[in-house]
Amino acid sequence: MSDVNLLEVTDLRKYFPIKSGILKRTTGQVYAVDGVSFSIREGETLGLVGESGCGKSTTGRVILRLLPATGGRVVFDGQDVMAAPRAVMQRLRRDMQVVFQDPYASLNPRQRVKDIVGEGLRIHQIGTEAERKKHVFELLETVGLTAEHAERYPHEFSGGQRQRIGVARALALNPRLIVCDEPVSALDVSIQAQMINLLDDLQDEFKLTYLFIAHDLSVVKHISDRVAVMYLGKVVEIATSADLYVRPRHPYTEALLSAVPIPDPHTERSRQRVVLEGDVPSPANPPSGCVFHPRCSRMRPDPCTGEMPPLVSVGDGDHMVACYFPTTYGSKGEAPAAPAGA
Amino acid sequence: MAERVLEVSDLSTHFFTHAGVVKAVNGVSFTLDRGESLGIVGESGSGKTVAALSLMRLIPDPPGKIVAGDIKLKGRDLLAMSEDEMREVRGNDIAMIFQDPMTSLNPVFKIGTQIAEAVTLHQGKSRWEAWKMAAELLEKVGIPDAASRVKQYPFEYSGGMRQRAMIAMAISCNPDILIADEPTTALDVTIQAQIIDVVREMQAQYDSAVILITHDLGVVAQLADKVMVMYGGRTMEYGPVDEVYYDAHQPYTWGLLSSLPRLDAVEKERLTPIKGQPPNLLLLPEGCPFVGRCAYEREQCREKFPDLEIVGPEHGVHCWIPRDERVALRAKLPKFRSGAA
Numbered sequence: 001m002s003d004v005n006l007l008e009v010t011d012l013r014k015y016f017p018i019k020s021g022i023l024k025r026t027t028g029q030v031y032a033v034d035g036v037s038f039s040i041r042e043g044e045t046l047g048l049v050g051e052s053g054c055g056k057s058t059t060g061r062v063i064l065r066l067l068p069a070t071g072g073r074v075v076f077d078g079q080d081v082m083a084a085p086r087a088v089m090q091r092l093r094r095d096m097q098v099v100f101q102d103p104y105a106s107l108n109p110r111q112r113v114k115d116i117v118g119e120g121l122r123i124h125q126i127g128t129e130a131e132r133k134k135h136v137f138e139l140l141e142t143v144g145l146t147a148e149h150a151e152r153y154p155h156e157f158s159g160g161q162r163q164r165i166g167v168a169r170a171l172a173l174n175p176r177l178i179v180c181d182e183p184v185s186a187l188d189v190s191i192q193a194q195m196i197n198l199l200d201d202l203q204d205e206f207k208l209t210y211l212f213i214a215h216d217l218s219v220v221k222h223i224s225d226r227v228a229v230m231y232l233g234k235v236v237e238i239a240t241s242a243d244l245y246v247r248p249r250h251p252y253t254e255a256l257l258s259a260v261p262i263p264d265p266h267t268e269r270s271r272q273r274v275v276l277e278g279d280v281p282s283p284a285n286p287p288s289g290c291v292f293h294p295r296c297s298r299m300r301p302d303p304c305t306g307e308m309p310p311l312v313s314v315g316d317g318d319h320m321v322a323c324y325f326p327t328t329y330g331s332k333g334e335a336p337a338a339p340a341g342a
Numbered sequence: 343m344a345e346r347v348l349e350v351s352d353l354s355t356h357f358f359t360h361a362g363v364v365k366a367v368n369g370v371s372f373t374l375d376r377g378e379s380l381g382i383v384g385e386s387g388s389g390k391t392v393a394a395l396s397l398m399r400l401i402p403d404p405p406g407k408i409v410a411g412d413i414k415l416k417g418r419d420l421l422a423m424s425e426d427e428m429r430e431v432r433g434n435d436i437a438m439i440f441q442d443p444m445t446s447l448n449p450v451f452k453i454g455t456q457i458a459e460a461v462t463l464h465q466g467k468s469r470w471e472a473w474k475m476a477a478e479l480l481e482k483v484g485i486p487d488a489a490s491r492v493k494q495y496p497f498e499y500s501g502g503m504r505q506r507a508m509i510a511m512a513i514s515c516n517p518d519i520l521i522a523d524e525p526t527t528a529l530d531v532t533i534q535a536q537i538i539d540v541v542r543e544m545q546a547q548y549d550s551a552v553i554l555i556t557h558d559l560g561v562v563a564q565l566a567d568k569v570m571v572m573y574g575g576r577t578m579e580y581g582p583v584d585e586v587y588y589d590a591h592q593p594y595t596w597g598l599l600s601s602l603p604r605l606d607a608v609e610k611e612r613l614t615p616i617k618g619q620p621p622n623l624l625l626l627p628e629g630c631p632f633v634g635r636c637a638y639e640r641e642q643c644r645e646k647f648p649d650l651e652i653v654g655p656e657h658g659v660h661c662w663i664p665r666d667e668r669v670a671l672r673a674k675l676p677k678f679r680s681g682a683a
Contacts, residue, residue: 051530158619188385189557190635193601193615200612215530222603222610245605259535260605261560265583267606268563275539276532278486279500 006042006209007063007177011035012072014055014062018284030284032058034233035072037311042176045203045210047224047241049217049256051280055233056213057101060179063211064096065089076177094124097170101182103162107154113140113165114150120172139168142205143198160191167198171206179211184219196223217260221245226318229253232283232291235311239319249314249326252276252292290324298325344375345416347518347551348397353411355389355396358404362624366392368575369411369647374519379545379552381566381583383559383598387623389575390555394521397553398436399428416518434464437512441524443504447496453480454492457511464515479510482547483540502533506540513544520545523555538565559602563587568656571595574621574631576647581657590678591651591659591668594632600677611676630662638663638671 013035018028033055040046048056061067063074065081074081076092084092100106107116118136121127127135137147143164154162163183170178180199184192196219202208214220220227221241228238229250237250248254255274262268276295281287287294289305296304303309303324311322315329355367367389374380382390395401396408399420413420415435423431440446448456457479458472467475473492480488483506496504505525512520522541526534542565545552554565562569562583569586571579571594579592590596597616618635627633629644636643640662648662661668672678 051532160619188620189559190385190597190601190616191620193603193613194617196603197613197615217531218603218605221605222607222613255532257605259531261534261538261558261564262604262606263559263563263587263599263602264604264606265563265587268560273535275535277536279502279533280530 004042005039006044006077007040007211008073008075009039009059009063010037010073010075012037012059012062012074013070014058014067015070028284031233031286032283033062034286035308036230036233036235037072038228038235038238040177040209040211042209043203043207044226045212045224047220047227048211048213048230049215049220049227050230051215051256053232053280053283054230055283056215056230057181059230060098060181060211060213064093064098064179066098090124094120094173095176096179097173097175097177098179098181099163099166099170099183102186103159103166104154104186106166107162109154111153112150113145113152113154116154116165117150117168117172120169124173126173135172136168139171140165142171142202143168144194158191160187160194163187163195164198167202171202174206175208177209177211179213181213182215183212185214185216192219199223217257229256232280232286234291234308234322236292236323237319237321238311239321243315243319247315247319247327247329249319249321249328250292250323251296251298251325251327254327290322298323300325344377346373347376347416348374349412349414350397351412353393353396353413354409355392355401355406356409357406359624364623365575365626366406366623367396370570370572370575370577371650372570372577372580374551374553376518376551377545377549378568379554379566381554381556381562381569382572383556383562383569384572385557385620387574387620388572390572391523392575393572394438394523394553394555397519397521398432398438399423400432430464433460433517434515435517436519436521437515437517438521438523439505439508439512439525441527443501443508443528444496446508447504449496452493452495453499453507457492457507457514460511460514475514476510479514480507483507483510483513483544484536485510501529502536505529505533505537509537509540509544513548513550516548517550519553520550521553521555524557525554526561527556527558534561541565559587559598571598574623574626576631577660578632579657579659581654581659585654585657589654589657590672591653591657591665592661593636593638593663593671596672596675596677597635600675614676630660 012033014033015029015031017026020027036059050056062069069082114136117139118132121132140149145164184195212223224241227241227244228235231252237253248257255276258274278295290308293299293304309322309324311320313320314326351371353370357364370393384390454473454476457476461467461472461475477488477492480492485491485506526537566583568582570577573594578594600614616635621631629646633639633643642662648660650658652658
């Protein structure tokens with residue numbers, strides 16, 4: 001991992017209009033992504049976790065400019081992605097690829113595997129026909145399939161194999177950044193582990209940088225160097241994965257971690273659980289102030305309902321949290337001291 | 343000893359399709375005592391849902407058919423019951439919660455009406471009494487402001503609340519057995535934690551037996567007393583949760599436990615996946631369904647499915663590898679090396 005930031009996201013916003021009435025006038029907005037900032041270093045994996053509707057997938061799509069942003073900046077390797085003209089954008093797309101969640105919906109059922117994987121090569125006119133074919137075979141072998149699979153159609157494959165085809169397609173143009181949008185959540189556990197190991201190996205082999213979007217905290221912990229936790233369109237905490245899972249500071253992160261069941265009966269029986277009450281509010285009508293305050297046990301009307309707390313550094317510089325009363329830990333970082341506001 | 347409410351022996355449910363016979367459940371046996379909870383774990387296509395639907399006699403026929411076996415519900419032969427008797431059993435003795443609460447609630451009826459329906463049908467209460475009871479049940483499962491929420495339609499409920507409403511409906515007739523088929527799979531983790539709490543509370547309050555069907559070994563560790571591991575329609579291993587998690591005897595159970603990333607892992611260790619792809623259910627081998635993916639398979643595995651071998655108190659396993667050899671093999675796996683067993 002280098003110290004150079006490959007991707008810098010600053011104050012990214014994406015609002016979807018709500019239209020109603022026969023005139024389809026805009027009557028409101030869904031604040032899907034609302035002021036998200038983070039950076040990813042070259043060769044690093046940043047995990048983006050959160051519950052459904054928190055805006056993690058939208059963030060991934062806006063970064064790739066698959067959706068236009070409402071505001072904010074995305075800089076990839078010094079190049080402003082949002083402002084890039086068409087020709088520059090096409091060049092950028094070679095460096096920024098994506099693997100989608102649903103391996104059944106993300107592959108064209110009418111195309112053969114060789115055409116799915118080789119499409120990017122063809123569009124970007126890389127190599128001759130024969131070279132492209134050879135490259136497709138190599139890619140299939142890289143992801144654990146064989147050259148024989150090239151002539152088949154997606155329906156002939158199982159879910160895990162399809163996801164491998166999706167990965168081969170993403171790798172075809174030799175990208176530097178891959179946005180993995182829930183790449184393993186549709187897969188059974190035994191296949192999920194194969195996929196995670198494959199992504200790990202590919203990262204080492206091709207020096208890839210991942211933005212790994214998922215809702216499964218165990219998977220994210222396993223694969224990520226750093227993790228950002230999103231809630232209602234905002235990043236509430238970001239830290240190295242080692243630090244975040246041992247010393248979470250945001251009350252939402254703590255609740256999220258304690259809610260994940262651990263496949264170990266002894267551990268499960270002895271665990272203290274923080275069960276959050278209520279549901280996630282609608283992103284069309286987010287709460288005032290800190291977006292988490294209606295469900296938070298540390299909430300105080302002032303300042304929590306006033307303004308969203310900024311994301312600030314705590315502890316060592318790499319740990320950032322957006323909370324007025326973050327959990328503090330003793331100097332040795334073992335037993336948590338009483339949270340300032342509890 | 344607690345009353346035995348359910349005894350399933352050698353249950354086989356097959357589907358006769360144009361492409362061939364799918365042996366979705368193949369010789370499965372288990373028992374359930376009052377107040378006990380059993381987790382059935384397995385990956386997609388392992389037969390866990392079909393096993394549960396067989397208990398309710400809800401297998402669509404054709405193409406499905408319970409071809410063999412015996413289901414005893416508090417001593418009564420469930421498979422010999424008439425359709426009318428079965429209708430009494432469903433809801434009253436056995437109730438079910440489904441994975442997706444949106445498709446299992448009727449969108450055009452109020453939540454209260456749907457809960458009250460079961461109550462009027464099975465308990466002979468008046469509409470007014472049943473409606474009042476619906477509100478009480480909703481309150482019990484933790485729906486805030488239940489008195490007015492009972493008049494709302496499913497679309498006005500969030501995913502977690504719909505699942506609570508499903509639970510309210512399921513417990514309305516105080517069933518002996520509550521079957522929960524992936525009750526939290528469609529929900530976010532924080533909502534999942536709430537629902538697990540509700541299921542646990544309701545189980546304690548009504549002293550029901552629970553069958554929890556899931557692919558999530560974490561949820562089973564949290565909620566179940568005993569666990570049955572299924573693969574390709576077969577029971578691979580069956581026993582008390584602690585026995586199966588810490589003293590697993592089946593290579594498939596080892597594989598499942600080893601392929602999970604752990605939230606409480608201190609250091610990043612490479613996952614040990616199960617090789618290969620899930621089996622084609624139309625072409626299941628004669629012998630053990632795990633053949634081809636098992637790292638330790640031998641000649642007889644392909645020929646015949648092994649008989650049940652008892653390895654501990656109420657702990658059984660189907661595997662051809664001799665016991666001593668199994669224990670030695672397991673000791674080499676990173677997951678079991680730390681001496682948890």
